[in-house]
Amino acid sequence: MSGNFGNTVRLVRFILRRERFISPVWIASVAFFSAALAPGIEVMFPDAESKARLLAGYENPVMTAMMGPLYGAGESTGAMYAGFMLLWTIVAAAVMNIFFIARHTRADEERGRAEVVRSLPAGRLANVNAAVLSAVIINAALAAVTGLGVFATQTESMDFTGCMLYGAVLGASGLVFAGVAAVFCQLSGSAGGAAGLSFFTLGAFYLLRAAGDLNAEILSLISPLGLAQRSRVFTGDDALPAVILLVEAAALFLLSFKLNCARDLGRGFIPERPGRSEAGKTLSSPLGLPFRLLRKTAAVWLAVMFSLGASYGLVISDIGKFVENSPEYLALIGVPAEYAKTLSGAEKTEMLTEYFVAFINAMMALIALIPLLAAAMKPRAEEKAGRAEHVLARPVSRTKYLCGFITAAFVLSWLLQCASALGLYCAAKAAPGAFALSLGELAAANLVYLPAVWAVIGAAVFLTGLLPKAAGAIWGYYGFICFMGLMGGLNLFPDRLEKLNPMTFVPKLPLEEAKAAPLAVTAAVALALFAVGLISYARRDISA
Numbered sequence: 261m262s263g264n265f266g267n268t269v270r271l272v273r274f275i276l277r278r279e280r281f282i283s284p285v286w287i288a289s290v291a292f293f294s295a296a297l298a299p300g301i302e303v304m305f306p307d308a309e310s311k312a313r314l315l316a317g318y319e320n321p322v323m324t325a326m327m328g329p330l331y332g333a334g335e336s337t338g339a340m341y342a343g344f345m346l347l348w349t350i351v352a353a354a355v356m357n358i359f360f361i362a363r364h365t366r367a368d369e370e371r372g373r374a375e376v377v378r379s380l381p382a383g384r385l386a387n388v389n390a391a392v393l394s395a396v397i398i399n400a401a402l403a404a405v406t407g408l409g410v411f412a413t414q415t416e417s418m419d420f421t422g423c424m425l426y427g428a429v430l431g432a433s434g435l436v437f438a439g440v441a442a443v444f445c446q447l448s449g450s451a452g453g454a455a456g457l458s459f460f461t462l463g464a465f466y467l468l469r470a471a472g473d474l475n476a477e478i479l480s481l482i483s484p485l486g487l488a489q490r491s492r493v494f495t496g497d498d499a500l501p502a503v504i505l506l507v508e509a510a511a512l513f514l515l516s517f518k519l520n521c522a523r524d525l526g527r528g529f530i531p532e533r534p535g536r537s538e539a540g541k542t543l544s545s546p547l548g549l550p551f552r553l554l555r556k557t558a559a560v561w562l563a564v565m566f567s568l569g570a571s572y573g574l575v576i577s578d579i580g581k582f583v584e585n586s587p588e589y590l591a592l593i594g595v596p597a598e599y600a601k602t603l604s605g606a607e608k609t610e611m612l613t614e615y616f617v618a619f620i621n622a623m624m625a626l627i628a629l630i631p632l633l634a635a636a637m638k639p640r641a642e643e644k645a646g647r648a649e650h651v652l653a654r655p656v657s658r659t660k661y662l663c664g665f666i667t668a669a670f671v672l673s674w675l676l677q678c679a680s681a682l683g684l685y686c687a688a689k690a691a692p693g694a695f696a697l698s699l700g701e702l703a704a705a706n707l708v709y710l711p712a713v714w715a716v717i718g719a720a721v722f723l724t725g726l727l728p729k730a731a732g733a734i735w736g737y738y739g740f741i742c743f744m745g746l747m748g749g750l751n752l753f754p755d756r757l758e759k760l761n762p763m764t765f766v767p768k769l770p771l772e773e774a775k776a777a778p779l780a781v782t783a784a785v786a787l788a789l790f791a792v793g794l795i796s797y798a799r800r801d802i803s804a
Contacts, residue, residue: 271377271387338495339493351485353434357395362451366445369526439512447519561676568680576613576617662798681706708766722790741762
């Protein structure tokens with residue numbers, strides 16, 4: 261067996277060198293997000309009365325399904341923080357690990373790098389073992405930095421032991437999903453397929469946890485997400501779930517080693533569908549190629565956005581009862597507390613529903629940015645993989661080539677916003693209770709975000725054309741936008757910082773009147789970014 265792992269240490273050093281920019285950004289983002297929100301919990305829930313209202317809100321099954329059980333929320337600020345934050349930081353760590361493992365195993369096989377390594381005195385399992393050991397190091401760093409960062413805030417009831425357990429659970433959960441990705445990288449024949457199956461598993465575990473938290477505890481214990489929440493961070497500090505998660509991760513890593521030994525390099529256990537002998541008409545133009553490359557992603561995300569919209573539509577009739585007595589939730593969705601006190605009855609319910617719709621539309625626009633940024637960054641990914649050269653070596657204009665991907669992102673942005681509006685409308689009409697907004701009003705409330713969405717896509721094109729090696733920084737900017745979108749309604753940040761978020765300039769329909777000036781300026785900024793990106797891409801060299 262020693263021969264199978266030959267030169268693993270050198271490969272670990274090589275992987276960590278390749279990750280010297282990407283992984284530190286991920287770690288810093290998760291740690292900063294975790295530390296920045298710790299003091300905010302004290303601001304949102306300063307006294308026993310506000311904590312009691314939170315507990316009453318958690319009696320709603322929808323809230324429990326979305327967030328998980330809230331252990332000891334009436335006891336300490338730390339318990340509330342863990343209830344709000346742990347699940348979502350685990351999801352972020354899972355995404356980081358899925359991309360990491362796919363990038364350093366299956367993607368390296370696709371690009372021929374693994375074959376070069378195997379031609380040298382390296383063991384058969386050295387590559388996957390190096391990726392696994394690197395993931396262990398990165399998740400250990402994530403756990404330590406996050407735990408120490410949260411402890412540095414010196415928030416009430418968040419002691420050193422609890423903070424380090426928070427980080428440990430986060431790192432152990434990340435390793436479980438690194439193991440999931442490692443297994444699927446052996447089963448699937450492509451990096452995209454492995455990542456897709458891993459994300460599907462993440463979603464399945466989330467739904468399994470939600471079902472378990474509502475009906476059967478055993479289902480939550482099966483899900484790594486539910487098991488991690490049973491650590492009761494800051495209210496009991498049970499380290500056993502973290503140990504179990506580490507054992508699960510080790511078992512998945514061993515399974516990936518076994519599968520790797522049983523397959524050929526570059527092949528997966530799931531058979532690939534053979535392609536056509538000749539390219540179809542859709543591949544005969546620079547516009548057809550992007551749509552062909554992105555069609556599966558578009559289909560999956562259209563279903564996701566419709567489903568997310570429908571999930572909120574099912575509970576929208578009860579939202580008034582859920583938030584009307586909680587100033588904290590009113591502030592979160594942007595409702596002025598003093599204004600809410602002046603209304604009553606049906607008028608108040610209608611007002612709260614409209615504010616909730618505006619809040620949900622903003623969140624849905626942020627979620628929709630994930631596939632849109634991936635589409636805008638696809639030319640850079642093709643360039644790094646060496647496939648763009650084969651296209652651009654032919655009589656194909658670089659401007660037309662990049663415009664094809666921009667057009668695909670434009671079309672997909674319209675479709676995703678319409679899908680979320682349609683899902684929300686259909687579910688709200690089917691659910692008990694009255695829903696006054698029409699499909700046209702919901703569609704307008706979603707489509708009004710398009711100029712801001714285009715501005716973010718324009719930033720991605722700008723980086724792709726002008727600063728290609730720094731193009732990955734767009735995901736850091738996306739994280740900033742999400743952070744400001746979630747916490748901006750609490751007025752915790754200066755106006756200058758909030759103005760860096762293009763979503764700030766979007767009118768909240770159906771509450772506000774749509775003003776053309778801010779939307780026109782945002783659209784103009786987007787066009788300027790597109791123009792600079794296109795010109796720069798046409799003039800620069802193609803590089804890896």
